[in-house]
Amino acid sequence: MTRTTITTATTDNPVLGFPPATPAEALAHFGASLAFHADVSDVAEALAAGGDPGFTLVDTRSTQAWDQGHIPGAVHLPGGRIPQLAAELLDPARPVVVYCWGPGCNGATRAAFALAGLGYRVKEMLGGIEYWLREGFAYDTADGAARRPADPLTAPVAAEACGC
Template structure:
């Protein structure tokens, strides 16, 4: 038996349910940038969850900053509860977006996480503000 098939694949219905659920929690940079470029970004807001220093150095255009450590009822009192908040951080190796999304969800907000963070965004060649796409050496500090 091959390593790939050592564990049998899920039945199609179970696989469809799993992947649909995964997409309910994640957005990819390609979909987000297409929405931003086409002007179809209604309904969601990008949220940078890294440190204020990291946000000052580089960020995805249109993103707001909410350091995941400070997400609470007071820091979110002016957020629109009708929007979906798409949280991002540095990369797959960083979990600030997950922590921010968790805090927002616990406060009753609808959330998704941007797959791969700003690193995947840059790797796809999409624009960033602040450092013009280069790496700043600022760590996410999560």
């Protein structure tokens, strides 16, 4: 969102050197962010609830990466194959949530862009498979199901959910 006024830094404080957005600007910005993103815990909760989660989860990584580990129930659609395979694998009336490796990879962003260009409603799962694994959720590999313990720096150790 473009700020409606131009301000200059008025303090040596690195946090407040540029004033925070107005509440209306913040509402628009963060509302847009939530429209474009889902977090790992929310995706896990929706999938674990049983029944139809209301979206299709798509892993956009290579076949080698998929075989190494992917989220159970995800559809495998490598990003470079979206133009050829999306119509075959995805229902255009159903929202799509895409993921790739993790925060250092923009493959899911590119996939979301490609799917949106084809008319799909799409969200990106923040953190990708990296944070799925770090939060201790189960995953499938070419050799079967697996699970790692949660990383205590990314997931609550003694609670079902983080409370956010």
